[in-house]
Amino acid sequence: MSSPESARTRAPNMRDVARLAGVSYQTVSRVLNNSEALRPETRDRVLAAMEQLHYRPNRAARALKTSRSRTIGVLASVRTNYGPALTIQAIEAAAAVEGFYVNTAHLSEIDEESVTTAVDRLIDQDVEGLVVIAPQQRVFETLATLADLPPMVTLRSGLDGDPQALWVDQAAGARAATAHLADLGHQYIRHLAGPQDWIEADARMQGYLLELSDRELPTLPPIRGDWTAEFGYFAGRQLIAANDATAFFCSNDEMALGVLHAAHALSVRVPEDISVIGFDDIPAAEHFWPPLTTVHQDFAELGRRCVQMLVKGRDDDTVDVQPHLVVRRSSGPARRA
Structure with missing residues (x-):
């Protein structure tokens, strides 16, 4: 897991601010969006944490006028070849039809720190949903330890019956x-x-x-x-x-x-x-x-269904590829x- 100390070796992000202030990621997002539904002392605590960490909101966060970013995040293994690359292209095309943008974070290594850093980078873009195209078990073990994740669809075998998984048998x-x-x-x-x-x-x-x-x-x-x-x-x-x-x-x-x-x-x-x-x-x-x-x-159909699940949710008509x-x-x- 990342910590305030680890932020010294990289730019601090919203999760670092939330951890230091003792609040949720969503609370930090509300402060950045000037929400009125916050206690003054909570807002002050978050602002103090930002100052202590020298945190500067990213361009996407500053531009937000509502609580929606219309952005989908993709977490992908760096070893993307024909299949994952085609799936990401299909996700981008399907997202555009629904009025969403796509930000992709590629994993340089498959370890806890790399996964956490990549997820933090996407969350800092205020993504509304997350697609995981990283088929190593260690990735999902790390994701299970993270709090305040957005709605997520994972491309995995689905042998465990995970309702978040969209999969090819x-x-x-x-x-x-x-x-x-x-x-x-x-x-x-x-x-x-x-x-x-x-x-x-x-x-x-x-x-x-x-x-x-x-x-x-x-x-x-x-x-x-x-x-x-x-x-x-x-x-x-x-x-x-x-x-x-x-x-x-x-x-x-x-x-x-x-x-x-x-x-x-x-x-x-x-x-x-x-x-x-x-x-x-x-x-x-x-x-x-x-x-x-x-x-x-x-793979292209898989990408299209990822976006549909994030935008509309999984229902009885959702079938695996x-x-x-x-x-x-x-x-x-x-x-x-």
Whole structure:
């Protein structure tokens, strides 16, 4: 958690003022907006804290004439690639239609101080709602410790039934990929999983394991990766050389690309000798060689629904975004012994 002491190494913000004055963030906001619904002694205490911290209200706060800023904040992991970037674009477009602006804070590191600082930066912009596109469990553990947060929508797997979560059923997508390989006759299927602590990576791995268990197929230990094609290449070379699997389900398309490269380097044919499936359906996936079978996620629709949930709330008609398998030429029948 940040503190008045930590403000010495960065510009103080409204949360620092609230903490020093012993009031809520909303009370500080009311002082900045010249609200009349405050006791004089409370106002004086907040003003004294501002003076002690040398706090200067930001331009957005000074410009406020009402209690509404018409601004949505986005908290995003710095490792934004195709999916998160497209979701943020969709959030910005949908917010503009509703008359909202969007401010985005990217996390430089996934630790308590970085998350708190990024959230404080957004709150200092007086955001009316917050969208969290940072799929590490540590981010949500830190958010749970923060008080006075605005209404929030999180993009996460939703396995815990969080009503604030809007999600793509990652486990269902992984099961569909694994089932496709099993239906093609593959009994030994390797999984290149995503990094530890990534919620989506764990959900995809669980979907893979559940599908194998339901079909009573052998379970090979998943290999934890880092999302990169480079990891897929080096891991793929070792796993293909081990010759203990006829199919590879990768937790994203980039690692699948690395496995395809490894197969080519080892003169192993795809899909005649091994099958490869990815996840995400990035635009380049259909141009891999061979074109990649993968799980498609509608990131743009996800962004639009984020704004709708913040503006109108979640209701009985709110449904989660379902992934679907896109079959291309990288998957085929298991080779015969």
